[in-house]
Amino acid sequence: MFARVTPARGLTVLSALLLAFVSTAGVAYAQAKEPIRIGWLSSLTGPLSSAAIAENKGVQFAVDEINKNGGIIGRPVELLTRDTAGEPTKAVNFANQLLHSDKVHFIIGPVNSGETLATVGVVAKAGIPNLIIGALESLTNPKKYPRAYRPIITNGQWIRAANNYAIDTLKKKKVAIVGDTSGYGTASAKQAAEMLEKRGIKPVISLIIDANKADLTDEFSKMKAAGADVIMPWTAATSLLARMLNTRGDMQWDVPIVGHPALMALPVKPLLNKPEYWNNAFAAGYRTSTYDENGKLPPRTVELMEKIKPSLGGKIDFTFWWVQLGYDCVKIIEHAVIKAGSTDPAAIEKAMNETKNLEGSFTTYSWSATERDAFPDADAVMNIAGTFKDGSFQLAPTK
Amino acid sequence: MTEHSRGARIATLVMGAVFLVALPFIVRDQYQLHLAQLIGVYWILIAGLNLVIGYSGQLSVGHVGLLAVGAYGFAIIAGKYDFPPLLALIACGALGGLCGFLLGLPSLRLPGFYFAMVTLAFAVIVTEQSVAQTDLTGGGVGLPVPGFAAPFDSPEGFYWLILAVAAAITWLTWNIARLMWGRALIGVRDSEVAARSVGISVYRVKLIVFVFSGVTAGIAGGLFASLQSYITPDTFIFELGLFFFTCIIIGGRGSIFGPFVGTVILTAIPEVVAPLAKLGNFFYGFLLLVVVLLTPEGFGRLFQQALARFNPKVAESTVVAPDPALLRKALQRAED
């Protein structure tokens, strides 16, 4: 009789039994330790990738740190990264994939405002909490997107900080606005002009420049001819900003340039013809990555720098606030899950709405049922452009 | 065509139709349904474009511009001005056709490569203007797009709407290709001089086909906009125009099924390589190269070859032999 049971058949029966055993055990195990899945829509290639790559470092470090300490409420954290390459169609596809196929519990991003405009509705429809890290105003809305929360500054806060500095501190009145031809650039230039006019100042000239234009002499001649006494660029393109600084220096026109944070970003430095061309330039920045009068950074910033430096190769050669932001996004999720006791979206929404003064590395976060933008105005400061050191900057003089 | 193979063809078509209609219940989740909707929308444009590139041989790389026209048209007509979505969709088709007419009128007279350049220029100009004309298109910030009314407001309902439109357009193109028009088109593609000599008005044929492709692009644009629920100029980049072109060539010219398979595969590849994150785009290029090198004739031909293996055409031999009686008569007449 046993001759009938061939090795093959015996093996099949044995493996079937083993499989059944493992799967039931597996199911029991899985239910106890179902990982918390975080979807991360990042534009690792394509436009704004330097911001995304730095944010990615922060996100990954936070996830690793949490998992080393036993996860959140005992559950491991699983990070699913998708490279959207700056394309809204890809962002929508991957958002759908993460939401429905991978069934994530949270979504961070996308990084570009253009992509976020397309995905925030999709994520809201699925009812999954979304951490918004794009700056355009319309990305958060308590009624349309009840589970979208923004930890980052808004475009308006950047522009207001810069406008206030140019008008109140530098005492300038004749503003030249510069935007690039991208969606963000044209929208921001328009917004900047509107906010200036609310303060009673009409810009003397407003220019839109292609970020790849290699020569800006004519644009600067036009601005000089219009009598501009301050230039305010709203573009994230480091090549355009570097060329602006170069043209200003080459024509030896000592007009202050005040604007977008990218003005002080490290990739600008090697593109400058002379290092002193970076003088007399001020960029919108953050209190937590600014050296105070004693040359010290806030303690939470230093804490994160010490922790993360080894995994970054021992030095920090990119703007650190991106890393802080990425790290904080994951920590915010951790806080929400602990407070809610689960990953149930409705509970998360309630927990987030009740979050007040959550101290992060980047800033202190407070949300409510009617307010989805957490960044406090007071934490938006102006930095001196050429003062990059270990990812942070010096405070611009207030007199 | 034998009864056997005709029956087999109808059976396959019916099975395919049943599969497509039942798709929302077969797919695992909303994401795969979204992909199916996207493929459907792309196919509506590509089916029309197929007639232009695959059948009449005109290299249009700028159809993304017509897609943008349809998309923004829908967003403005149905969104800003609150027209009923179905009516807006028809308006978008008409708008696309009009743009196709205006674009094709001067440019179809140009030899192939220069025509491609004009369509390319059209796409670039449309993209730039969608950023510049802030009052109309929302500029860089873009426009939100409304969905359709019931019963098309659920994902399944919207899928069936796309399926219905796609099926109608596919049926139209299949008929055009199959009947006299299709032969005229292929004639124009392969040898314009010969086509002209047989009395085909080459320019008129090219223009009508191009306008038709404009209509399908406009309709596809409207559905695309509604699918994405928000459109920005970043969506309509030139690479998308190249993508449509690629789907058709990879599918094989002169076939309808081939480009459809091409669309499905090319839409699916980026999703499959998605977990590779940073390396994903590189692998997309790599896979594209591999596919092109392996199937230079396109999938359509591969499919036909596979079919031929299952349905070998038995060669009927016709004997060519003289008819002696007739020959004798003709010779006798010649002698007289």
Place this chain on the structure above:
Amino acid sequence: MLNVIVYGLAIGAVYAATALVYNVMYSTSKVLSVSTGHISMLGGIFGAYFLAQLKLPLIIGLLGAIAVGAAFNYLTELIAVRRVLARSDEHLWLLSTLAVATMISQIMALWWGTEPKPFPRLFPQGFSQGIADQKYWLPIGATIIGAVGLEIFYRRTMYGKLFIATSEDAFAARARGINTDRIRALSYVLSGALGGLAGFAAGQLTFAYFALGFALTLNGFIAIAVGGLGSNLGAVIGGIALGMMSSFATYFFGGEYQQTVAIGVLILVLIVKPEGLFGSKQVRPV
């Protein structure tokens, strides 16, 4: 205003060089490679790499950039063009060269980075020279050298005549014993070298940037279309015309209308003269 002209000439020279590269490749293979602009992108990036990062002397950097351009284009011919041309006459080479272009862009984005990086000064010069700055005249000079060199090559050397023979009638050339495959490969090497030189010369103007490839492919294509396929003079004139048009359009209408005006005007030219300014009328044997 003088600035507008000089800038237009400089960027036009880069477009003209790309158009020349298109022309040389097209003449022997009837292929318009999507990766044409990427050759110059590689020339710029590797020039910056050799000179600024490896600190090699100028002549080594220059030859290195030229070599990289030539090698890349030769590989393109080997991988994307040769097999495709042999197998079918459909426009499959468009897809294979597109795939190659995508891959090389992604590799450069991953290795070199996605931010533009600086290209070093080639000759000592201050920065307040205005229109005499070398960043304008290097590309103009390189394109002139390239165009003149090509003319001499075509008219005075044996291989140049072989190129012309192959481009006029490939079958007849083969019948006369010319190895058209090798001629095609050689033409790709030559045009790759030209592209590498152009990218190297334009480095200070454009910065070493991975996204340059696609932009140059597009603009070079427009330049050769307007100038007329098959004519080297047309390539140069077309490139200069496009550069000047863009520069003037930006000056008068602003950055957001730059492409619309420049391309719009050139399209009008095409409609008036469908084979481009200097292109040969497409006469086909019936």
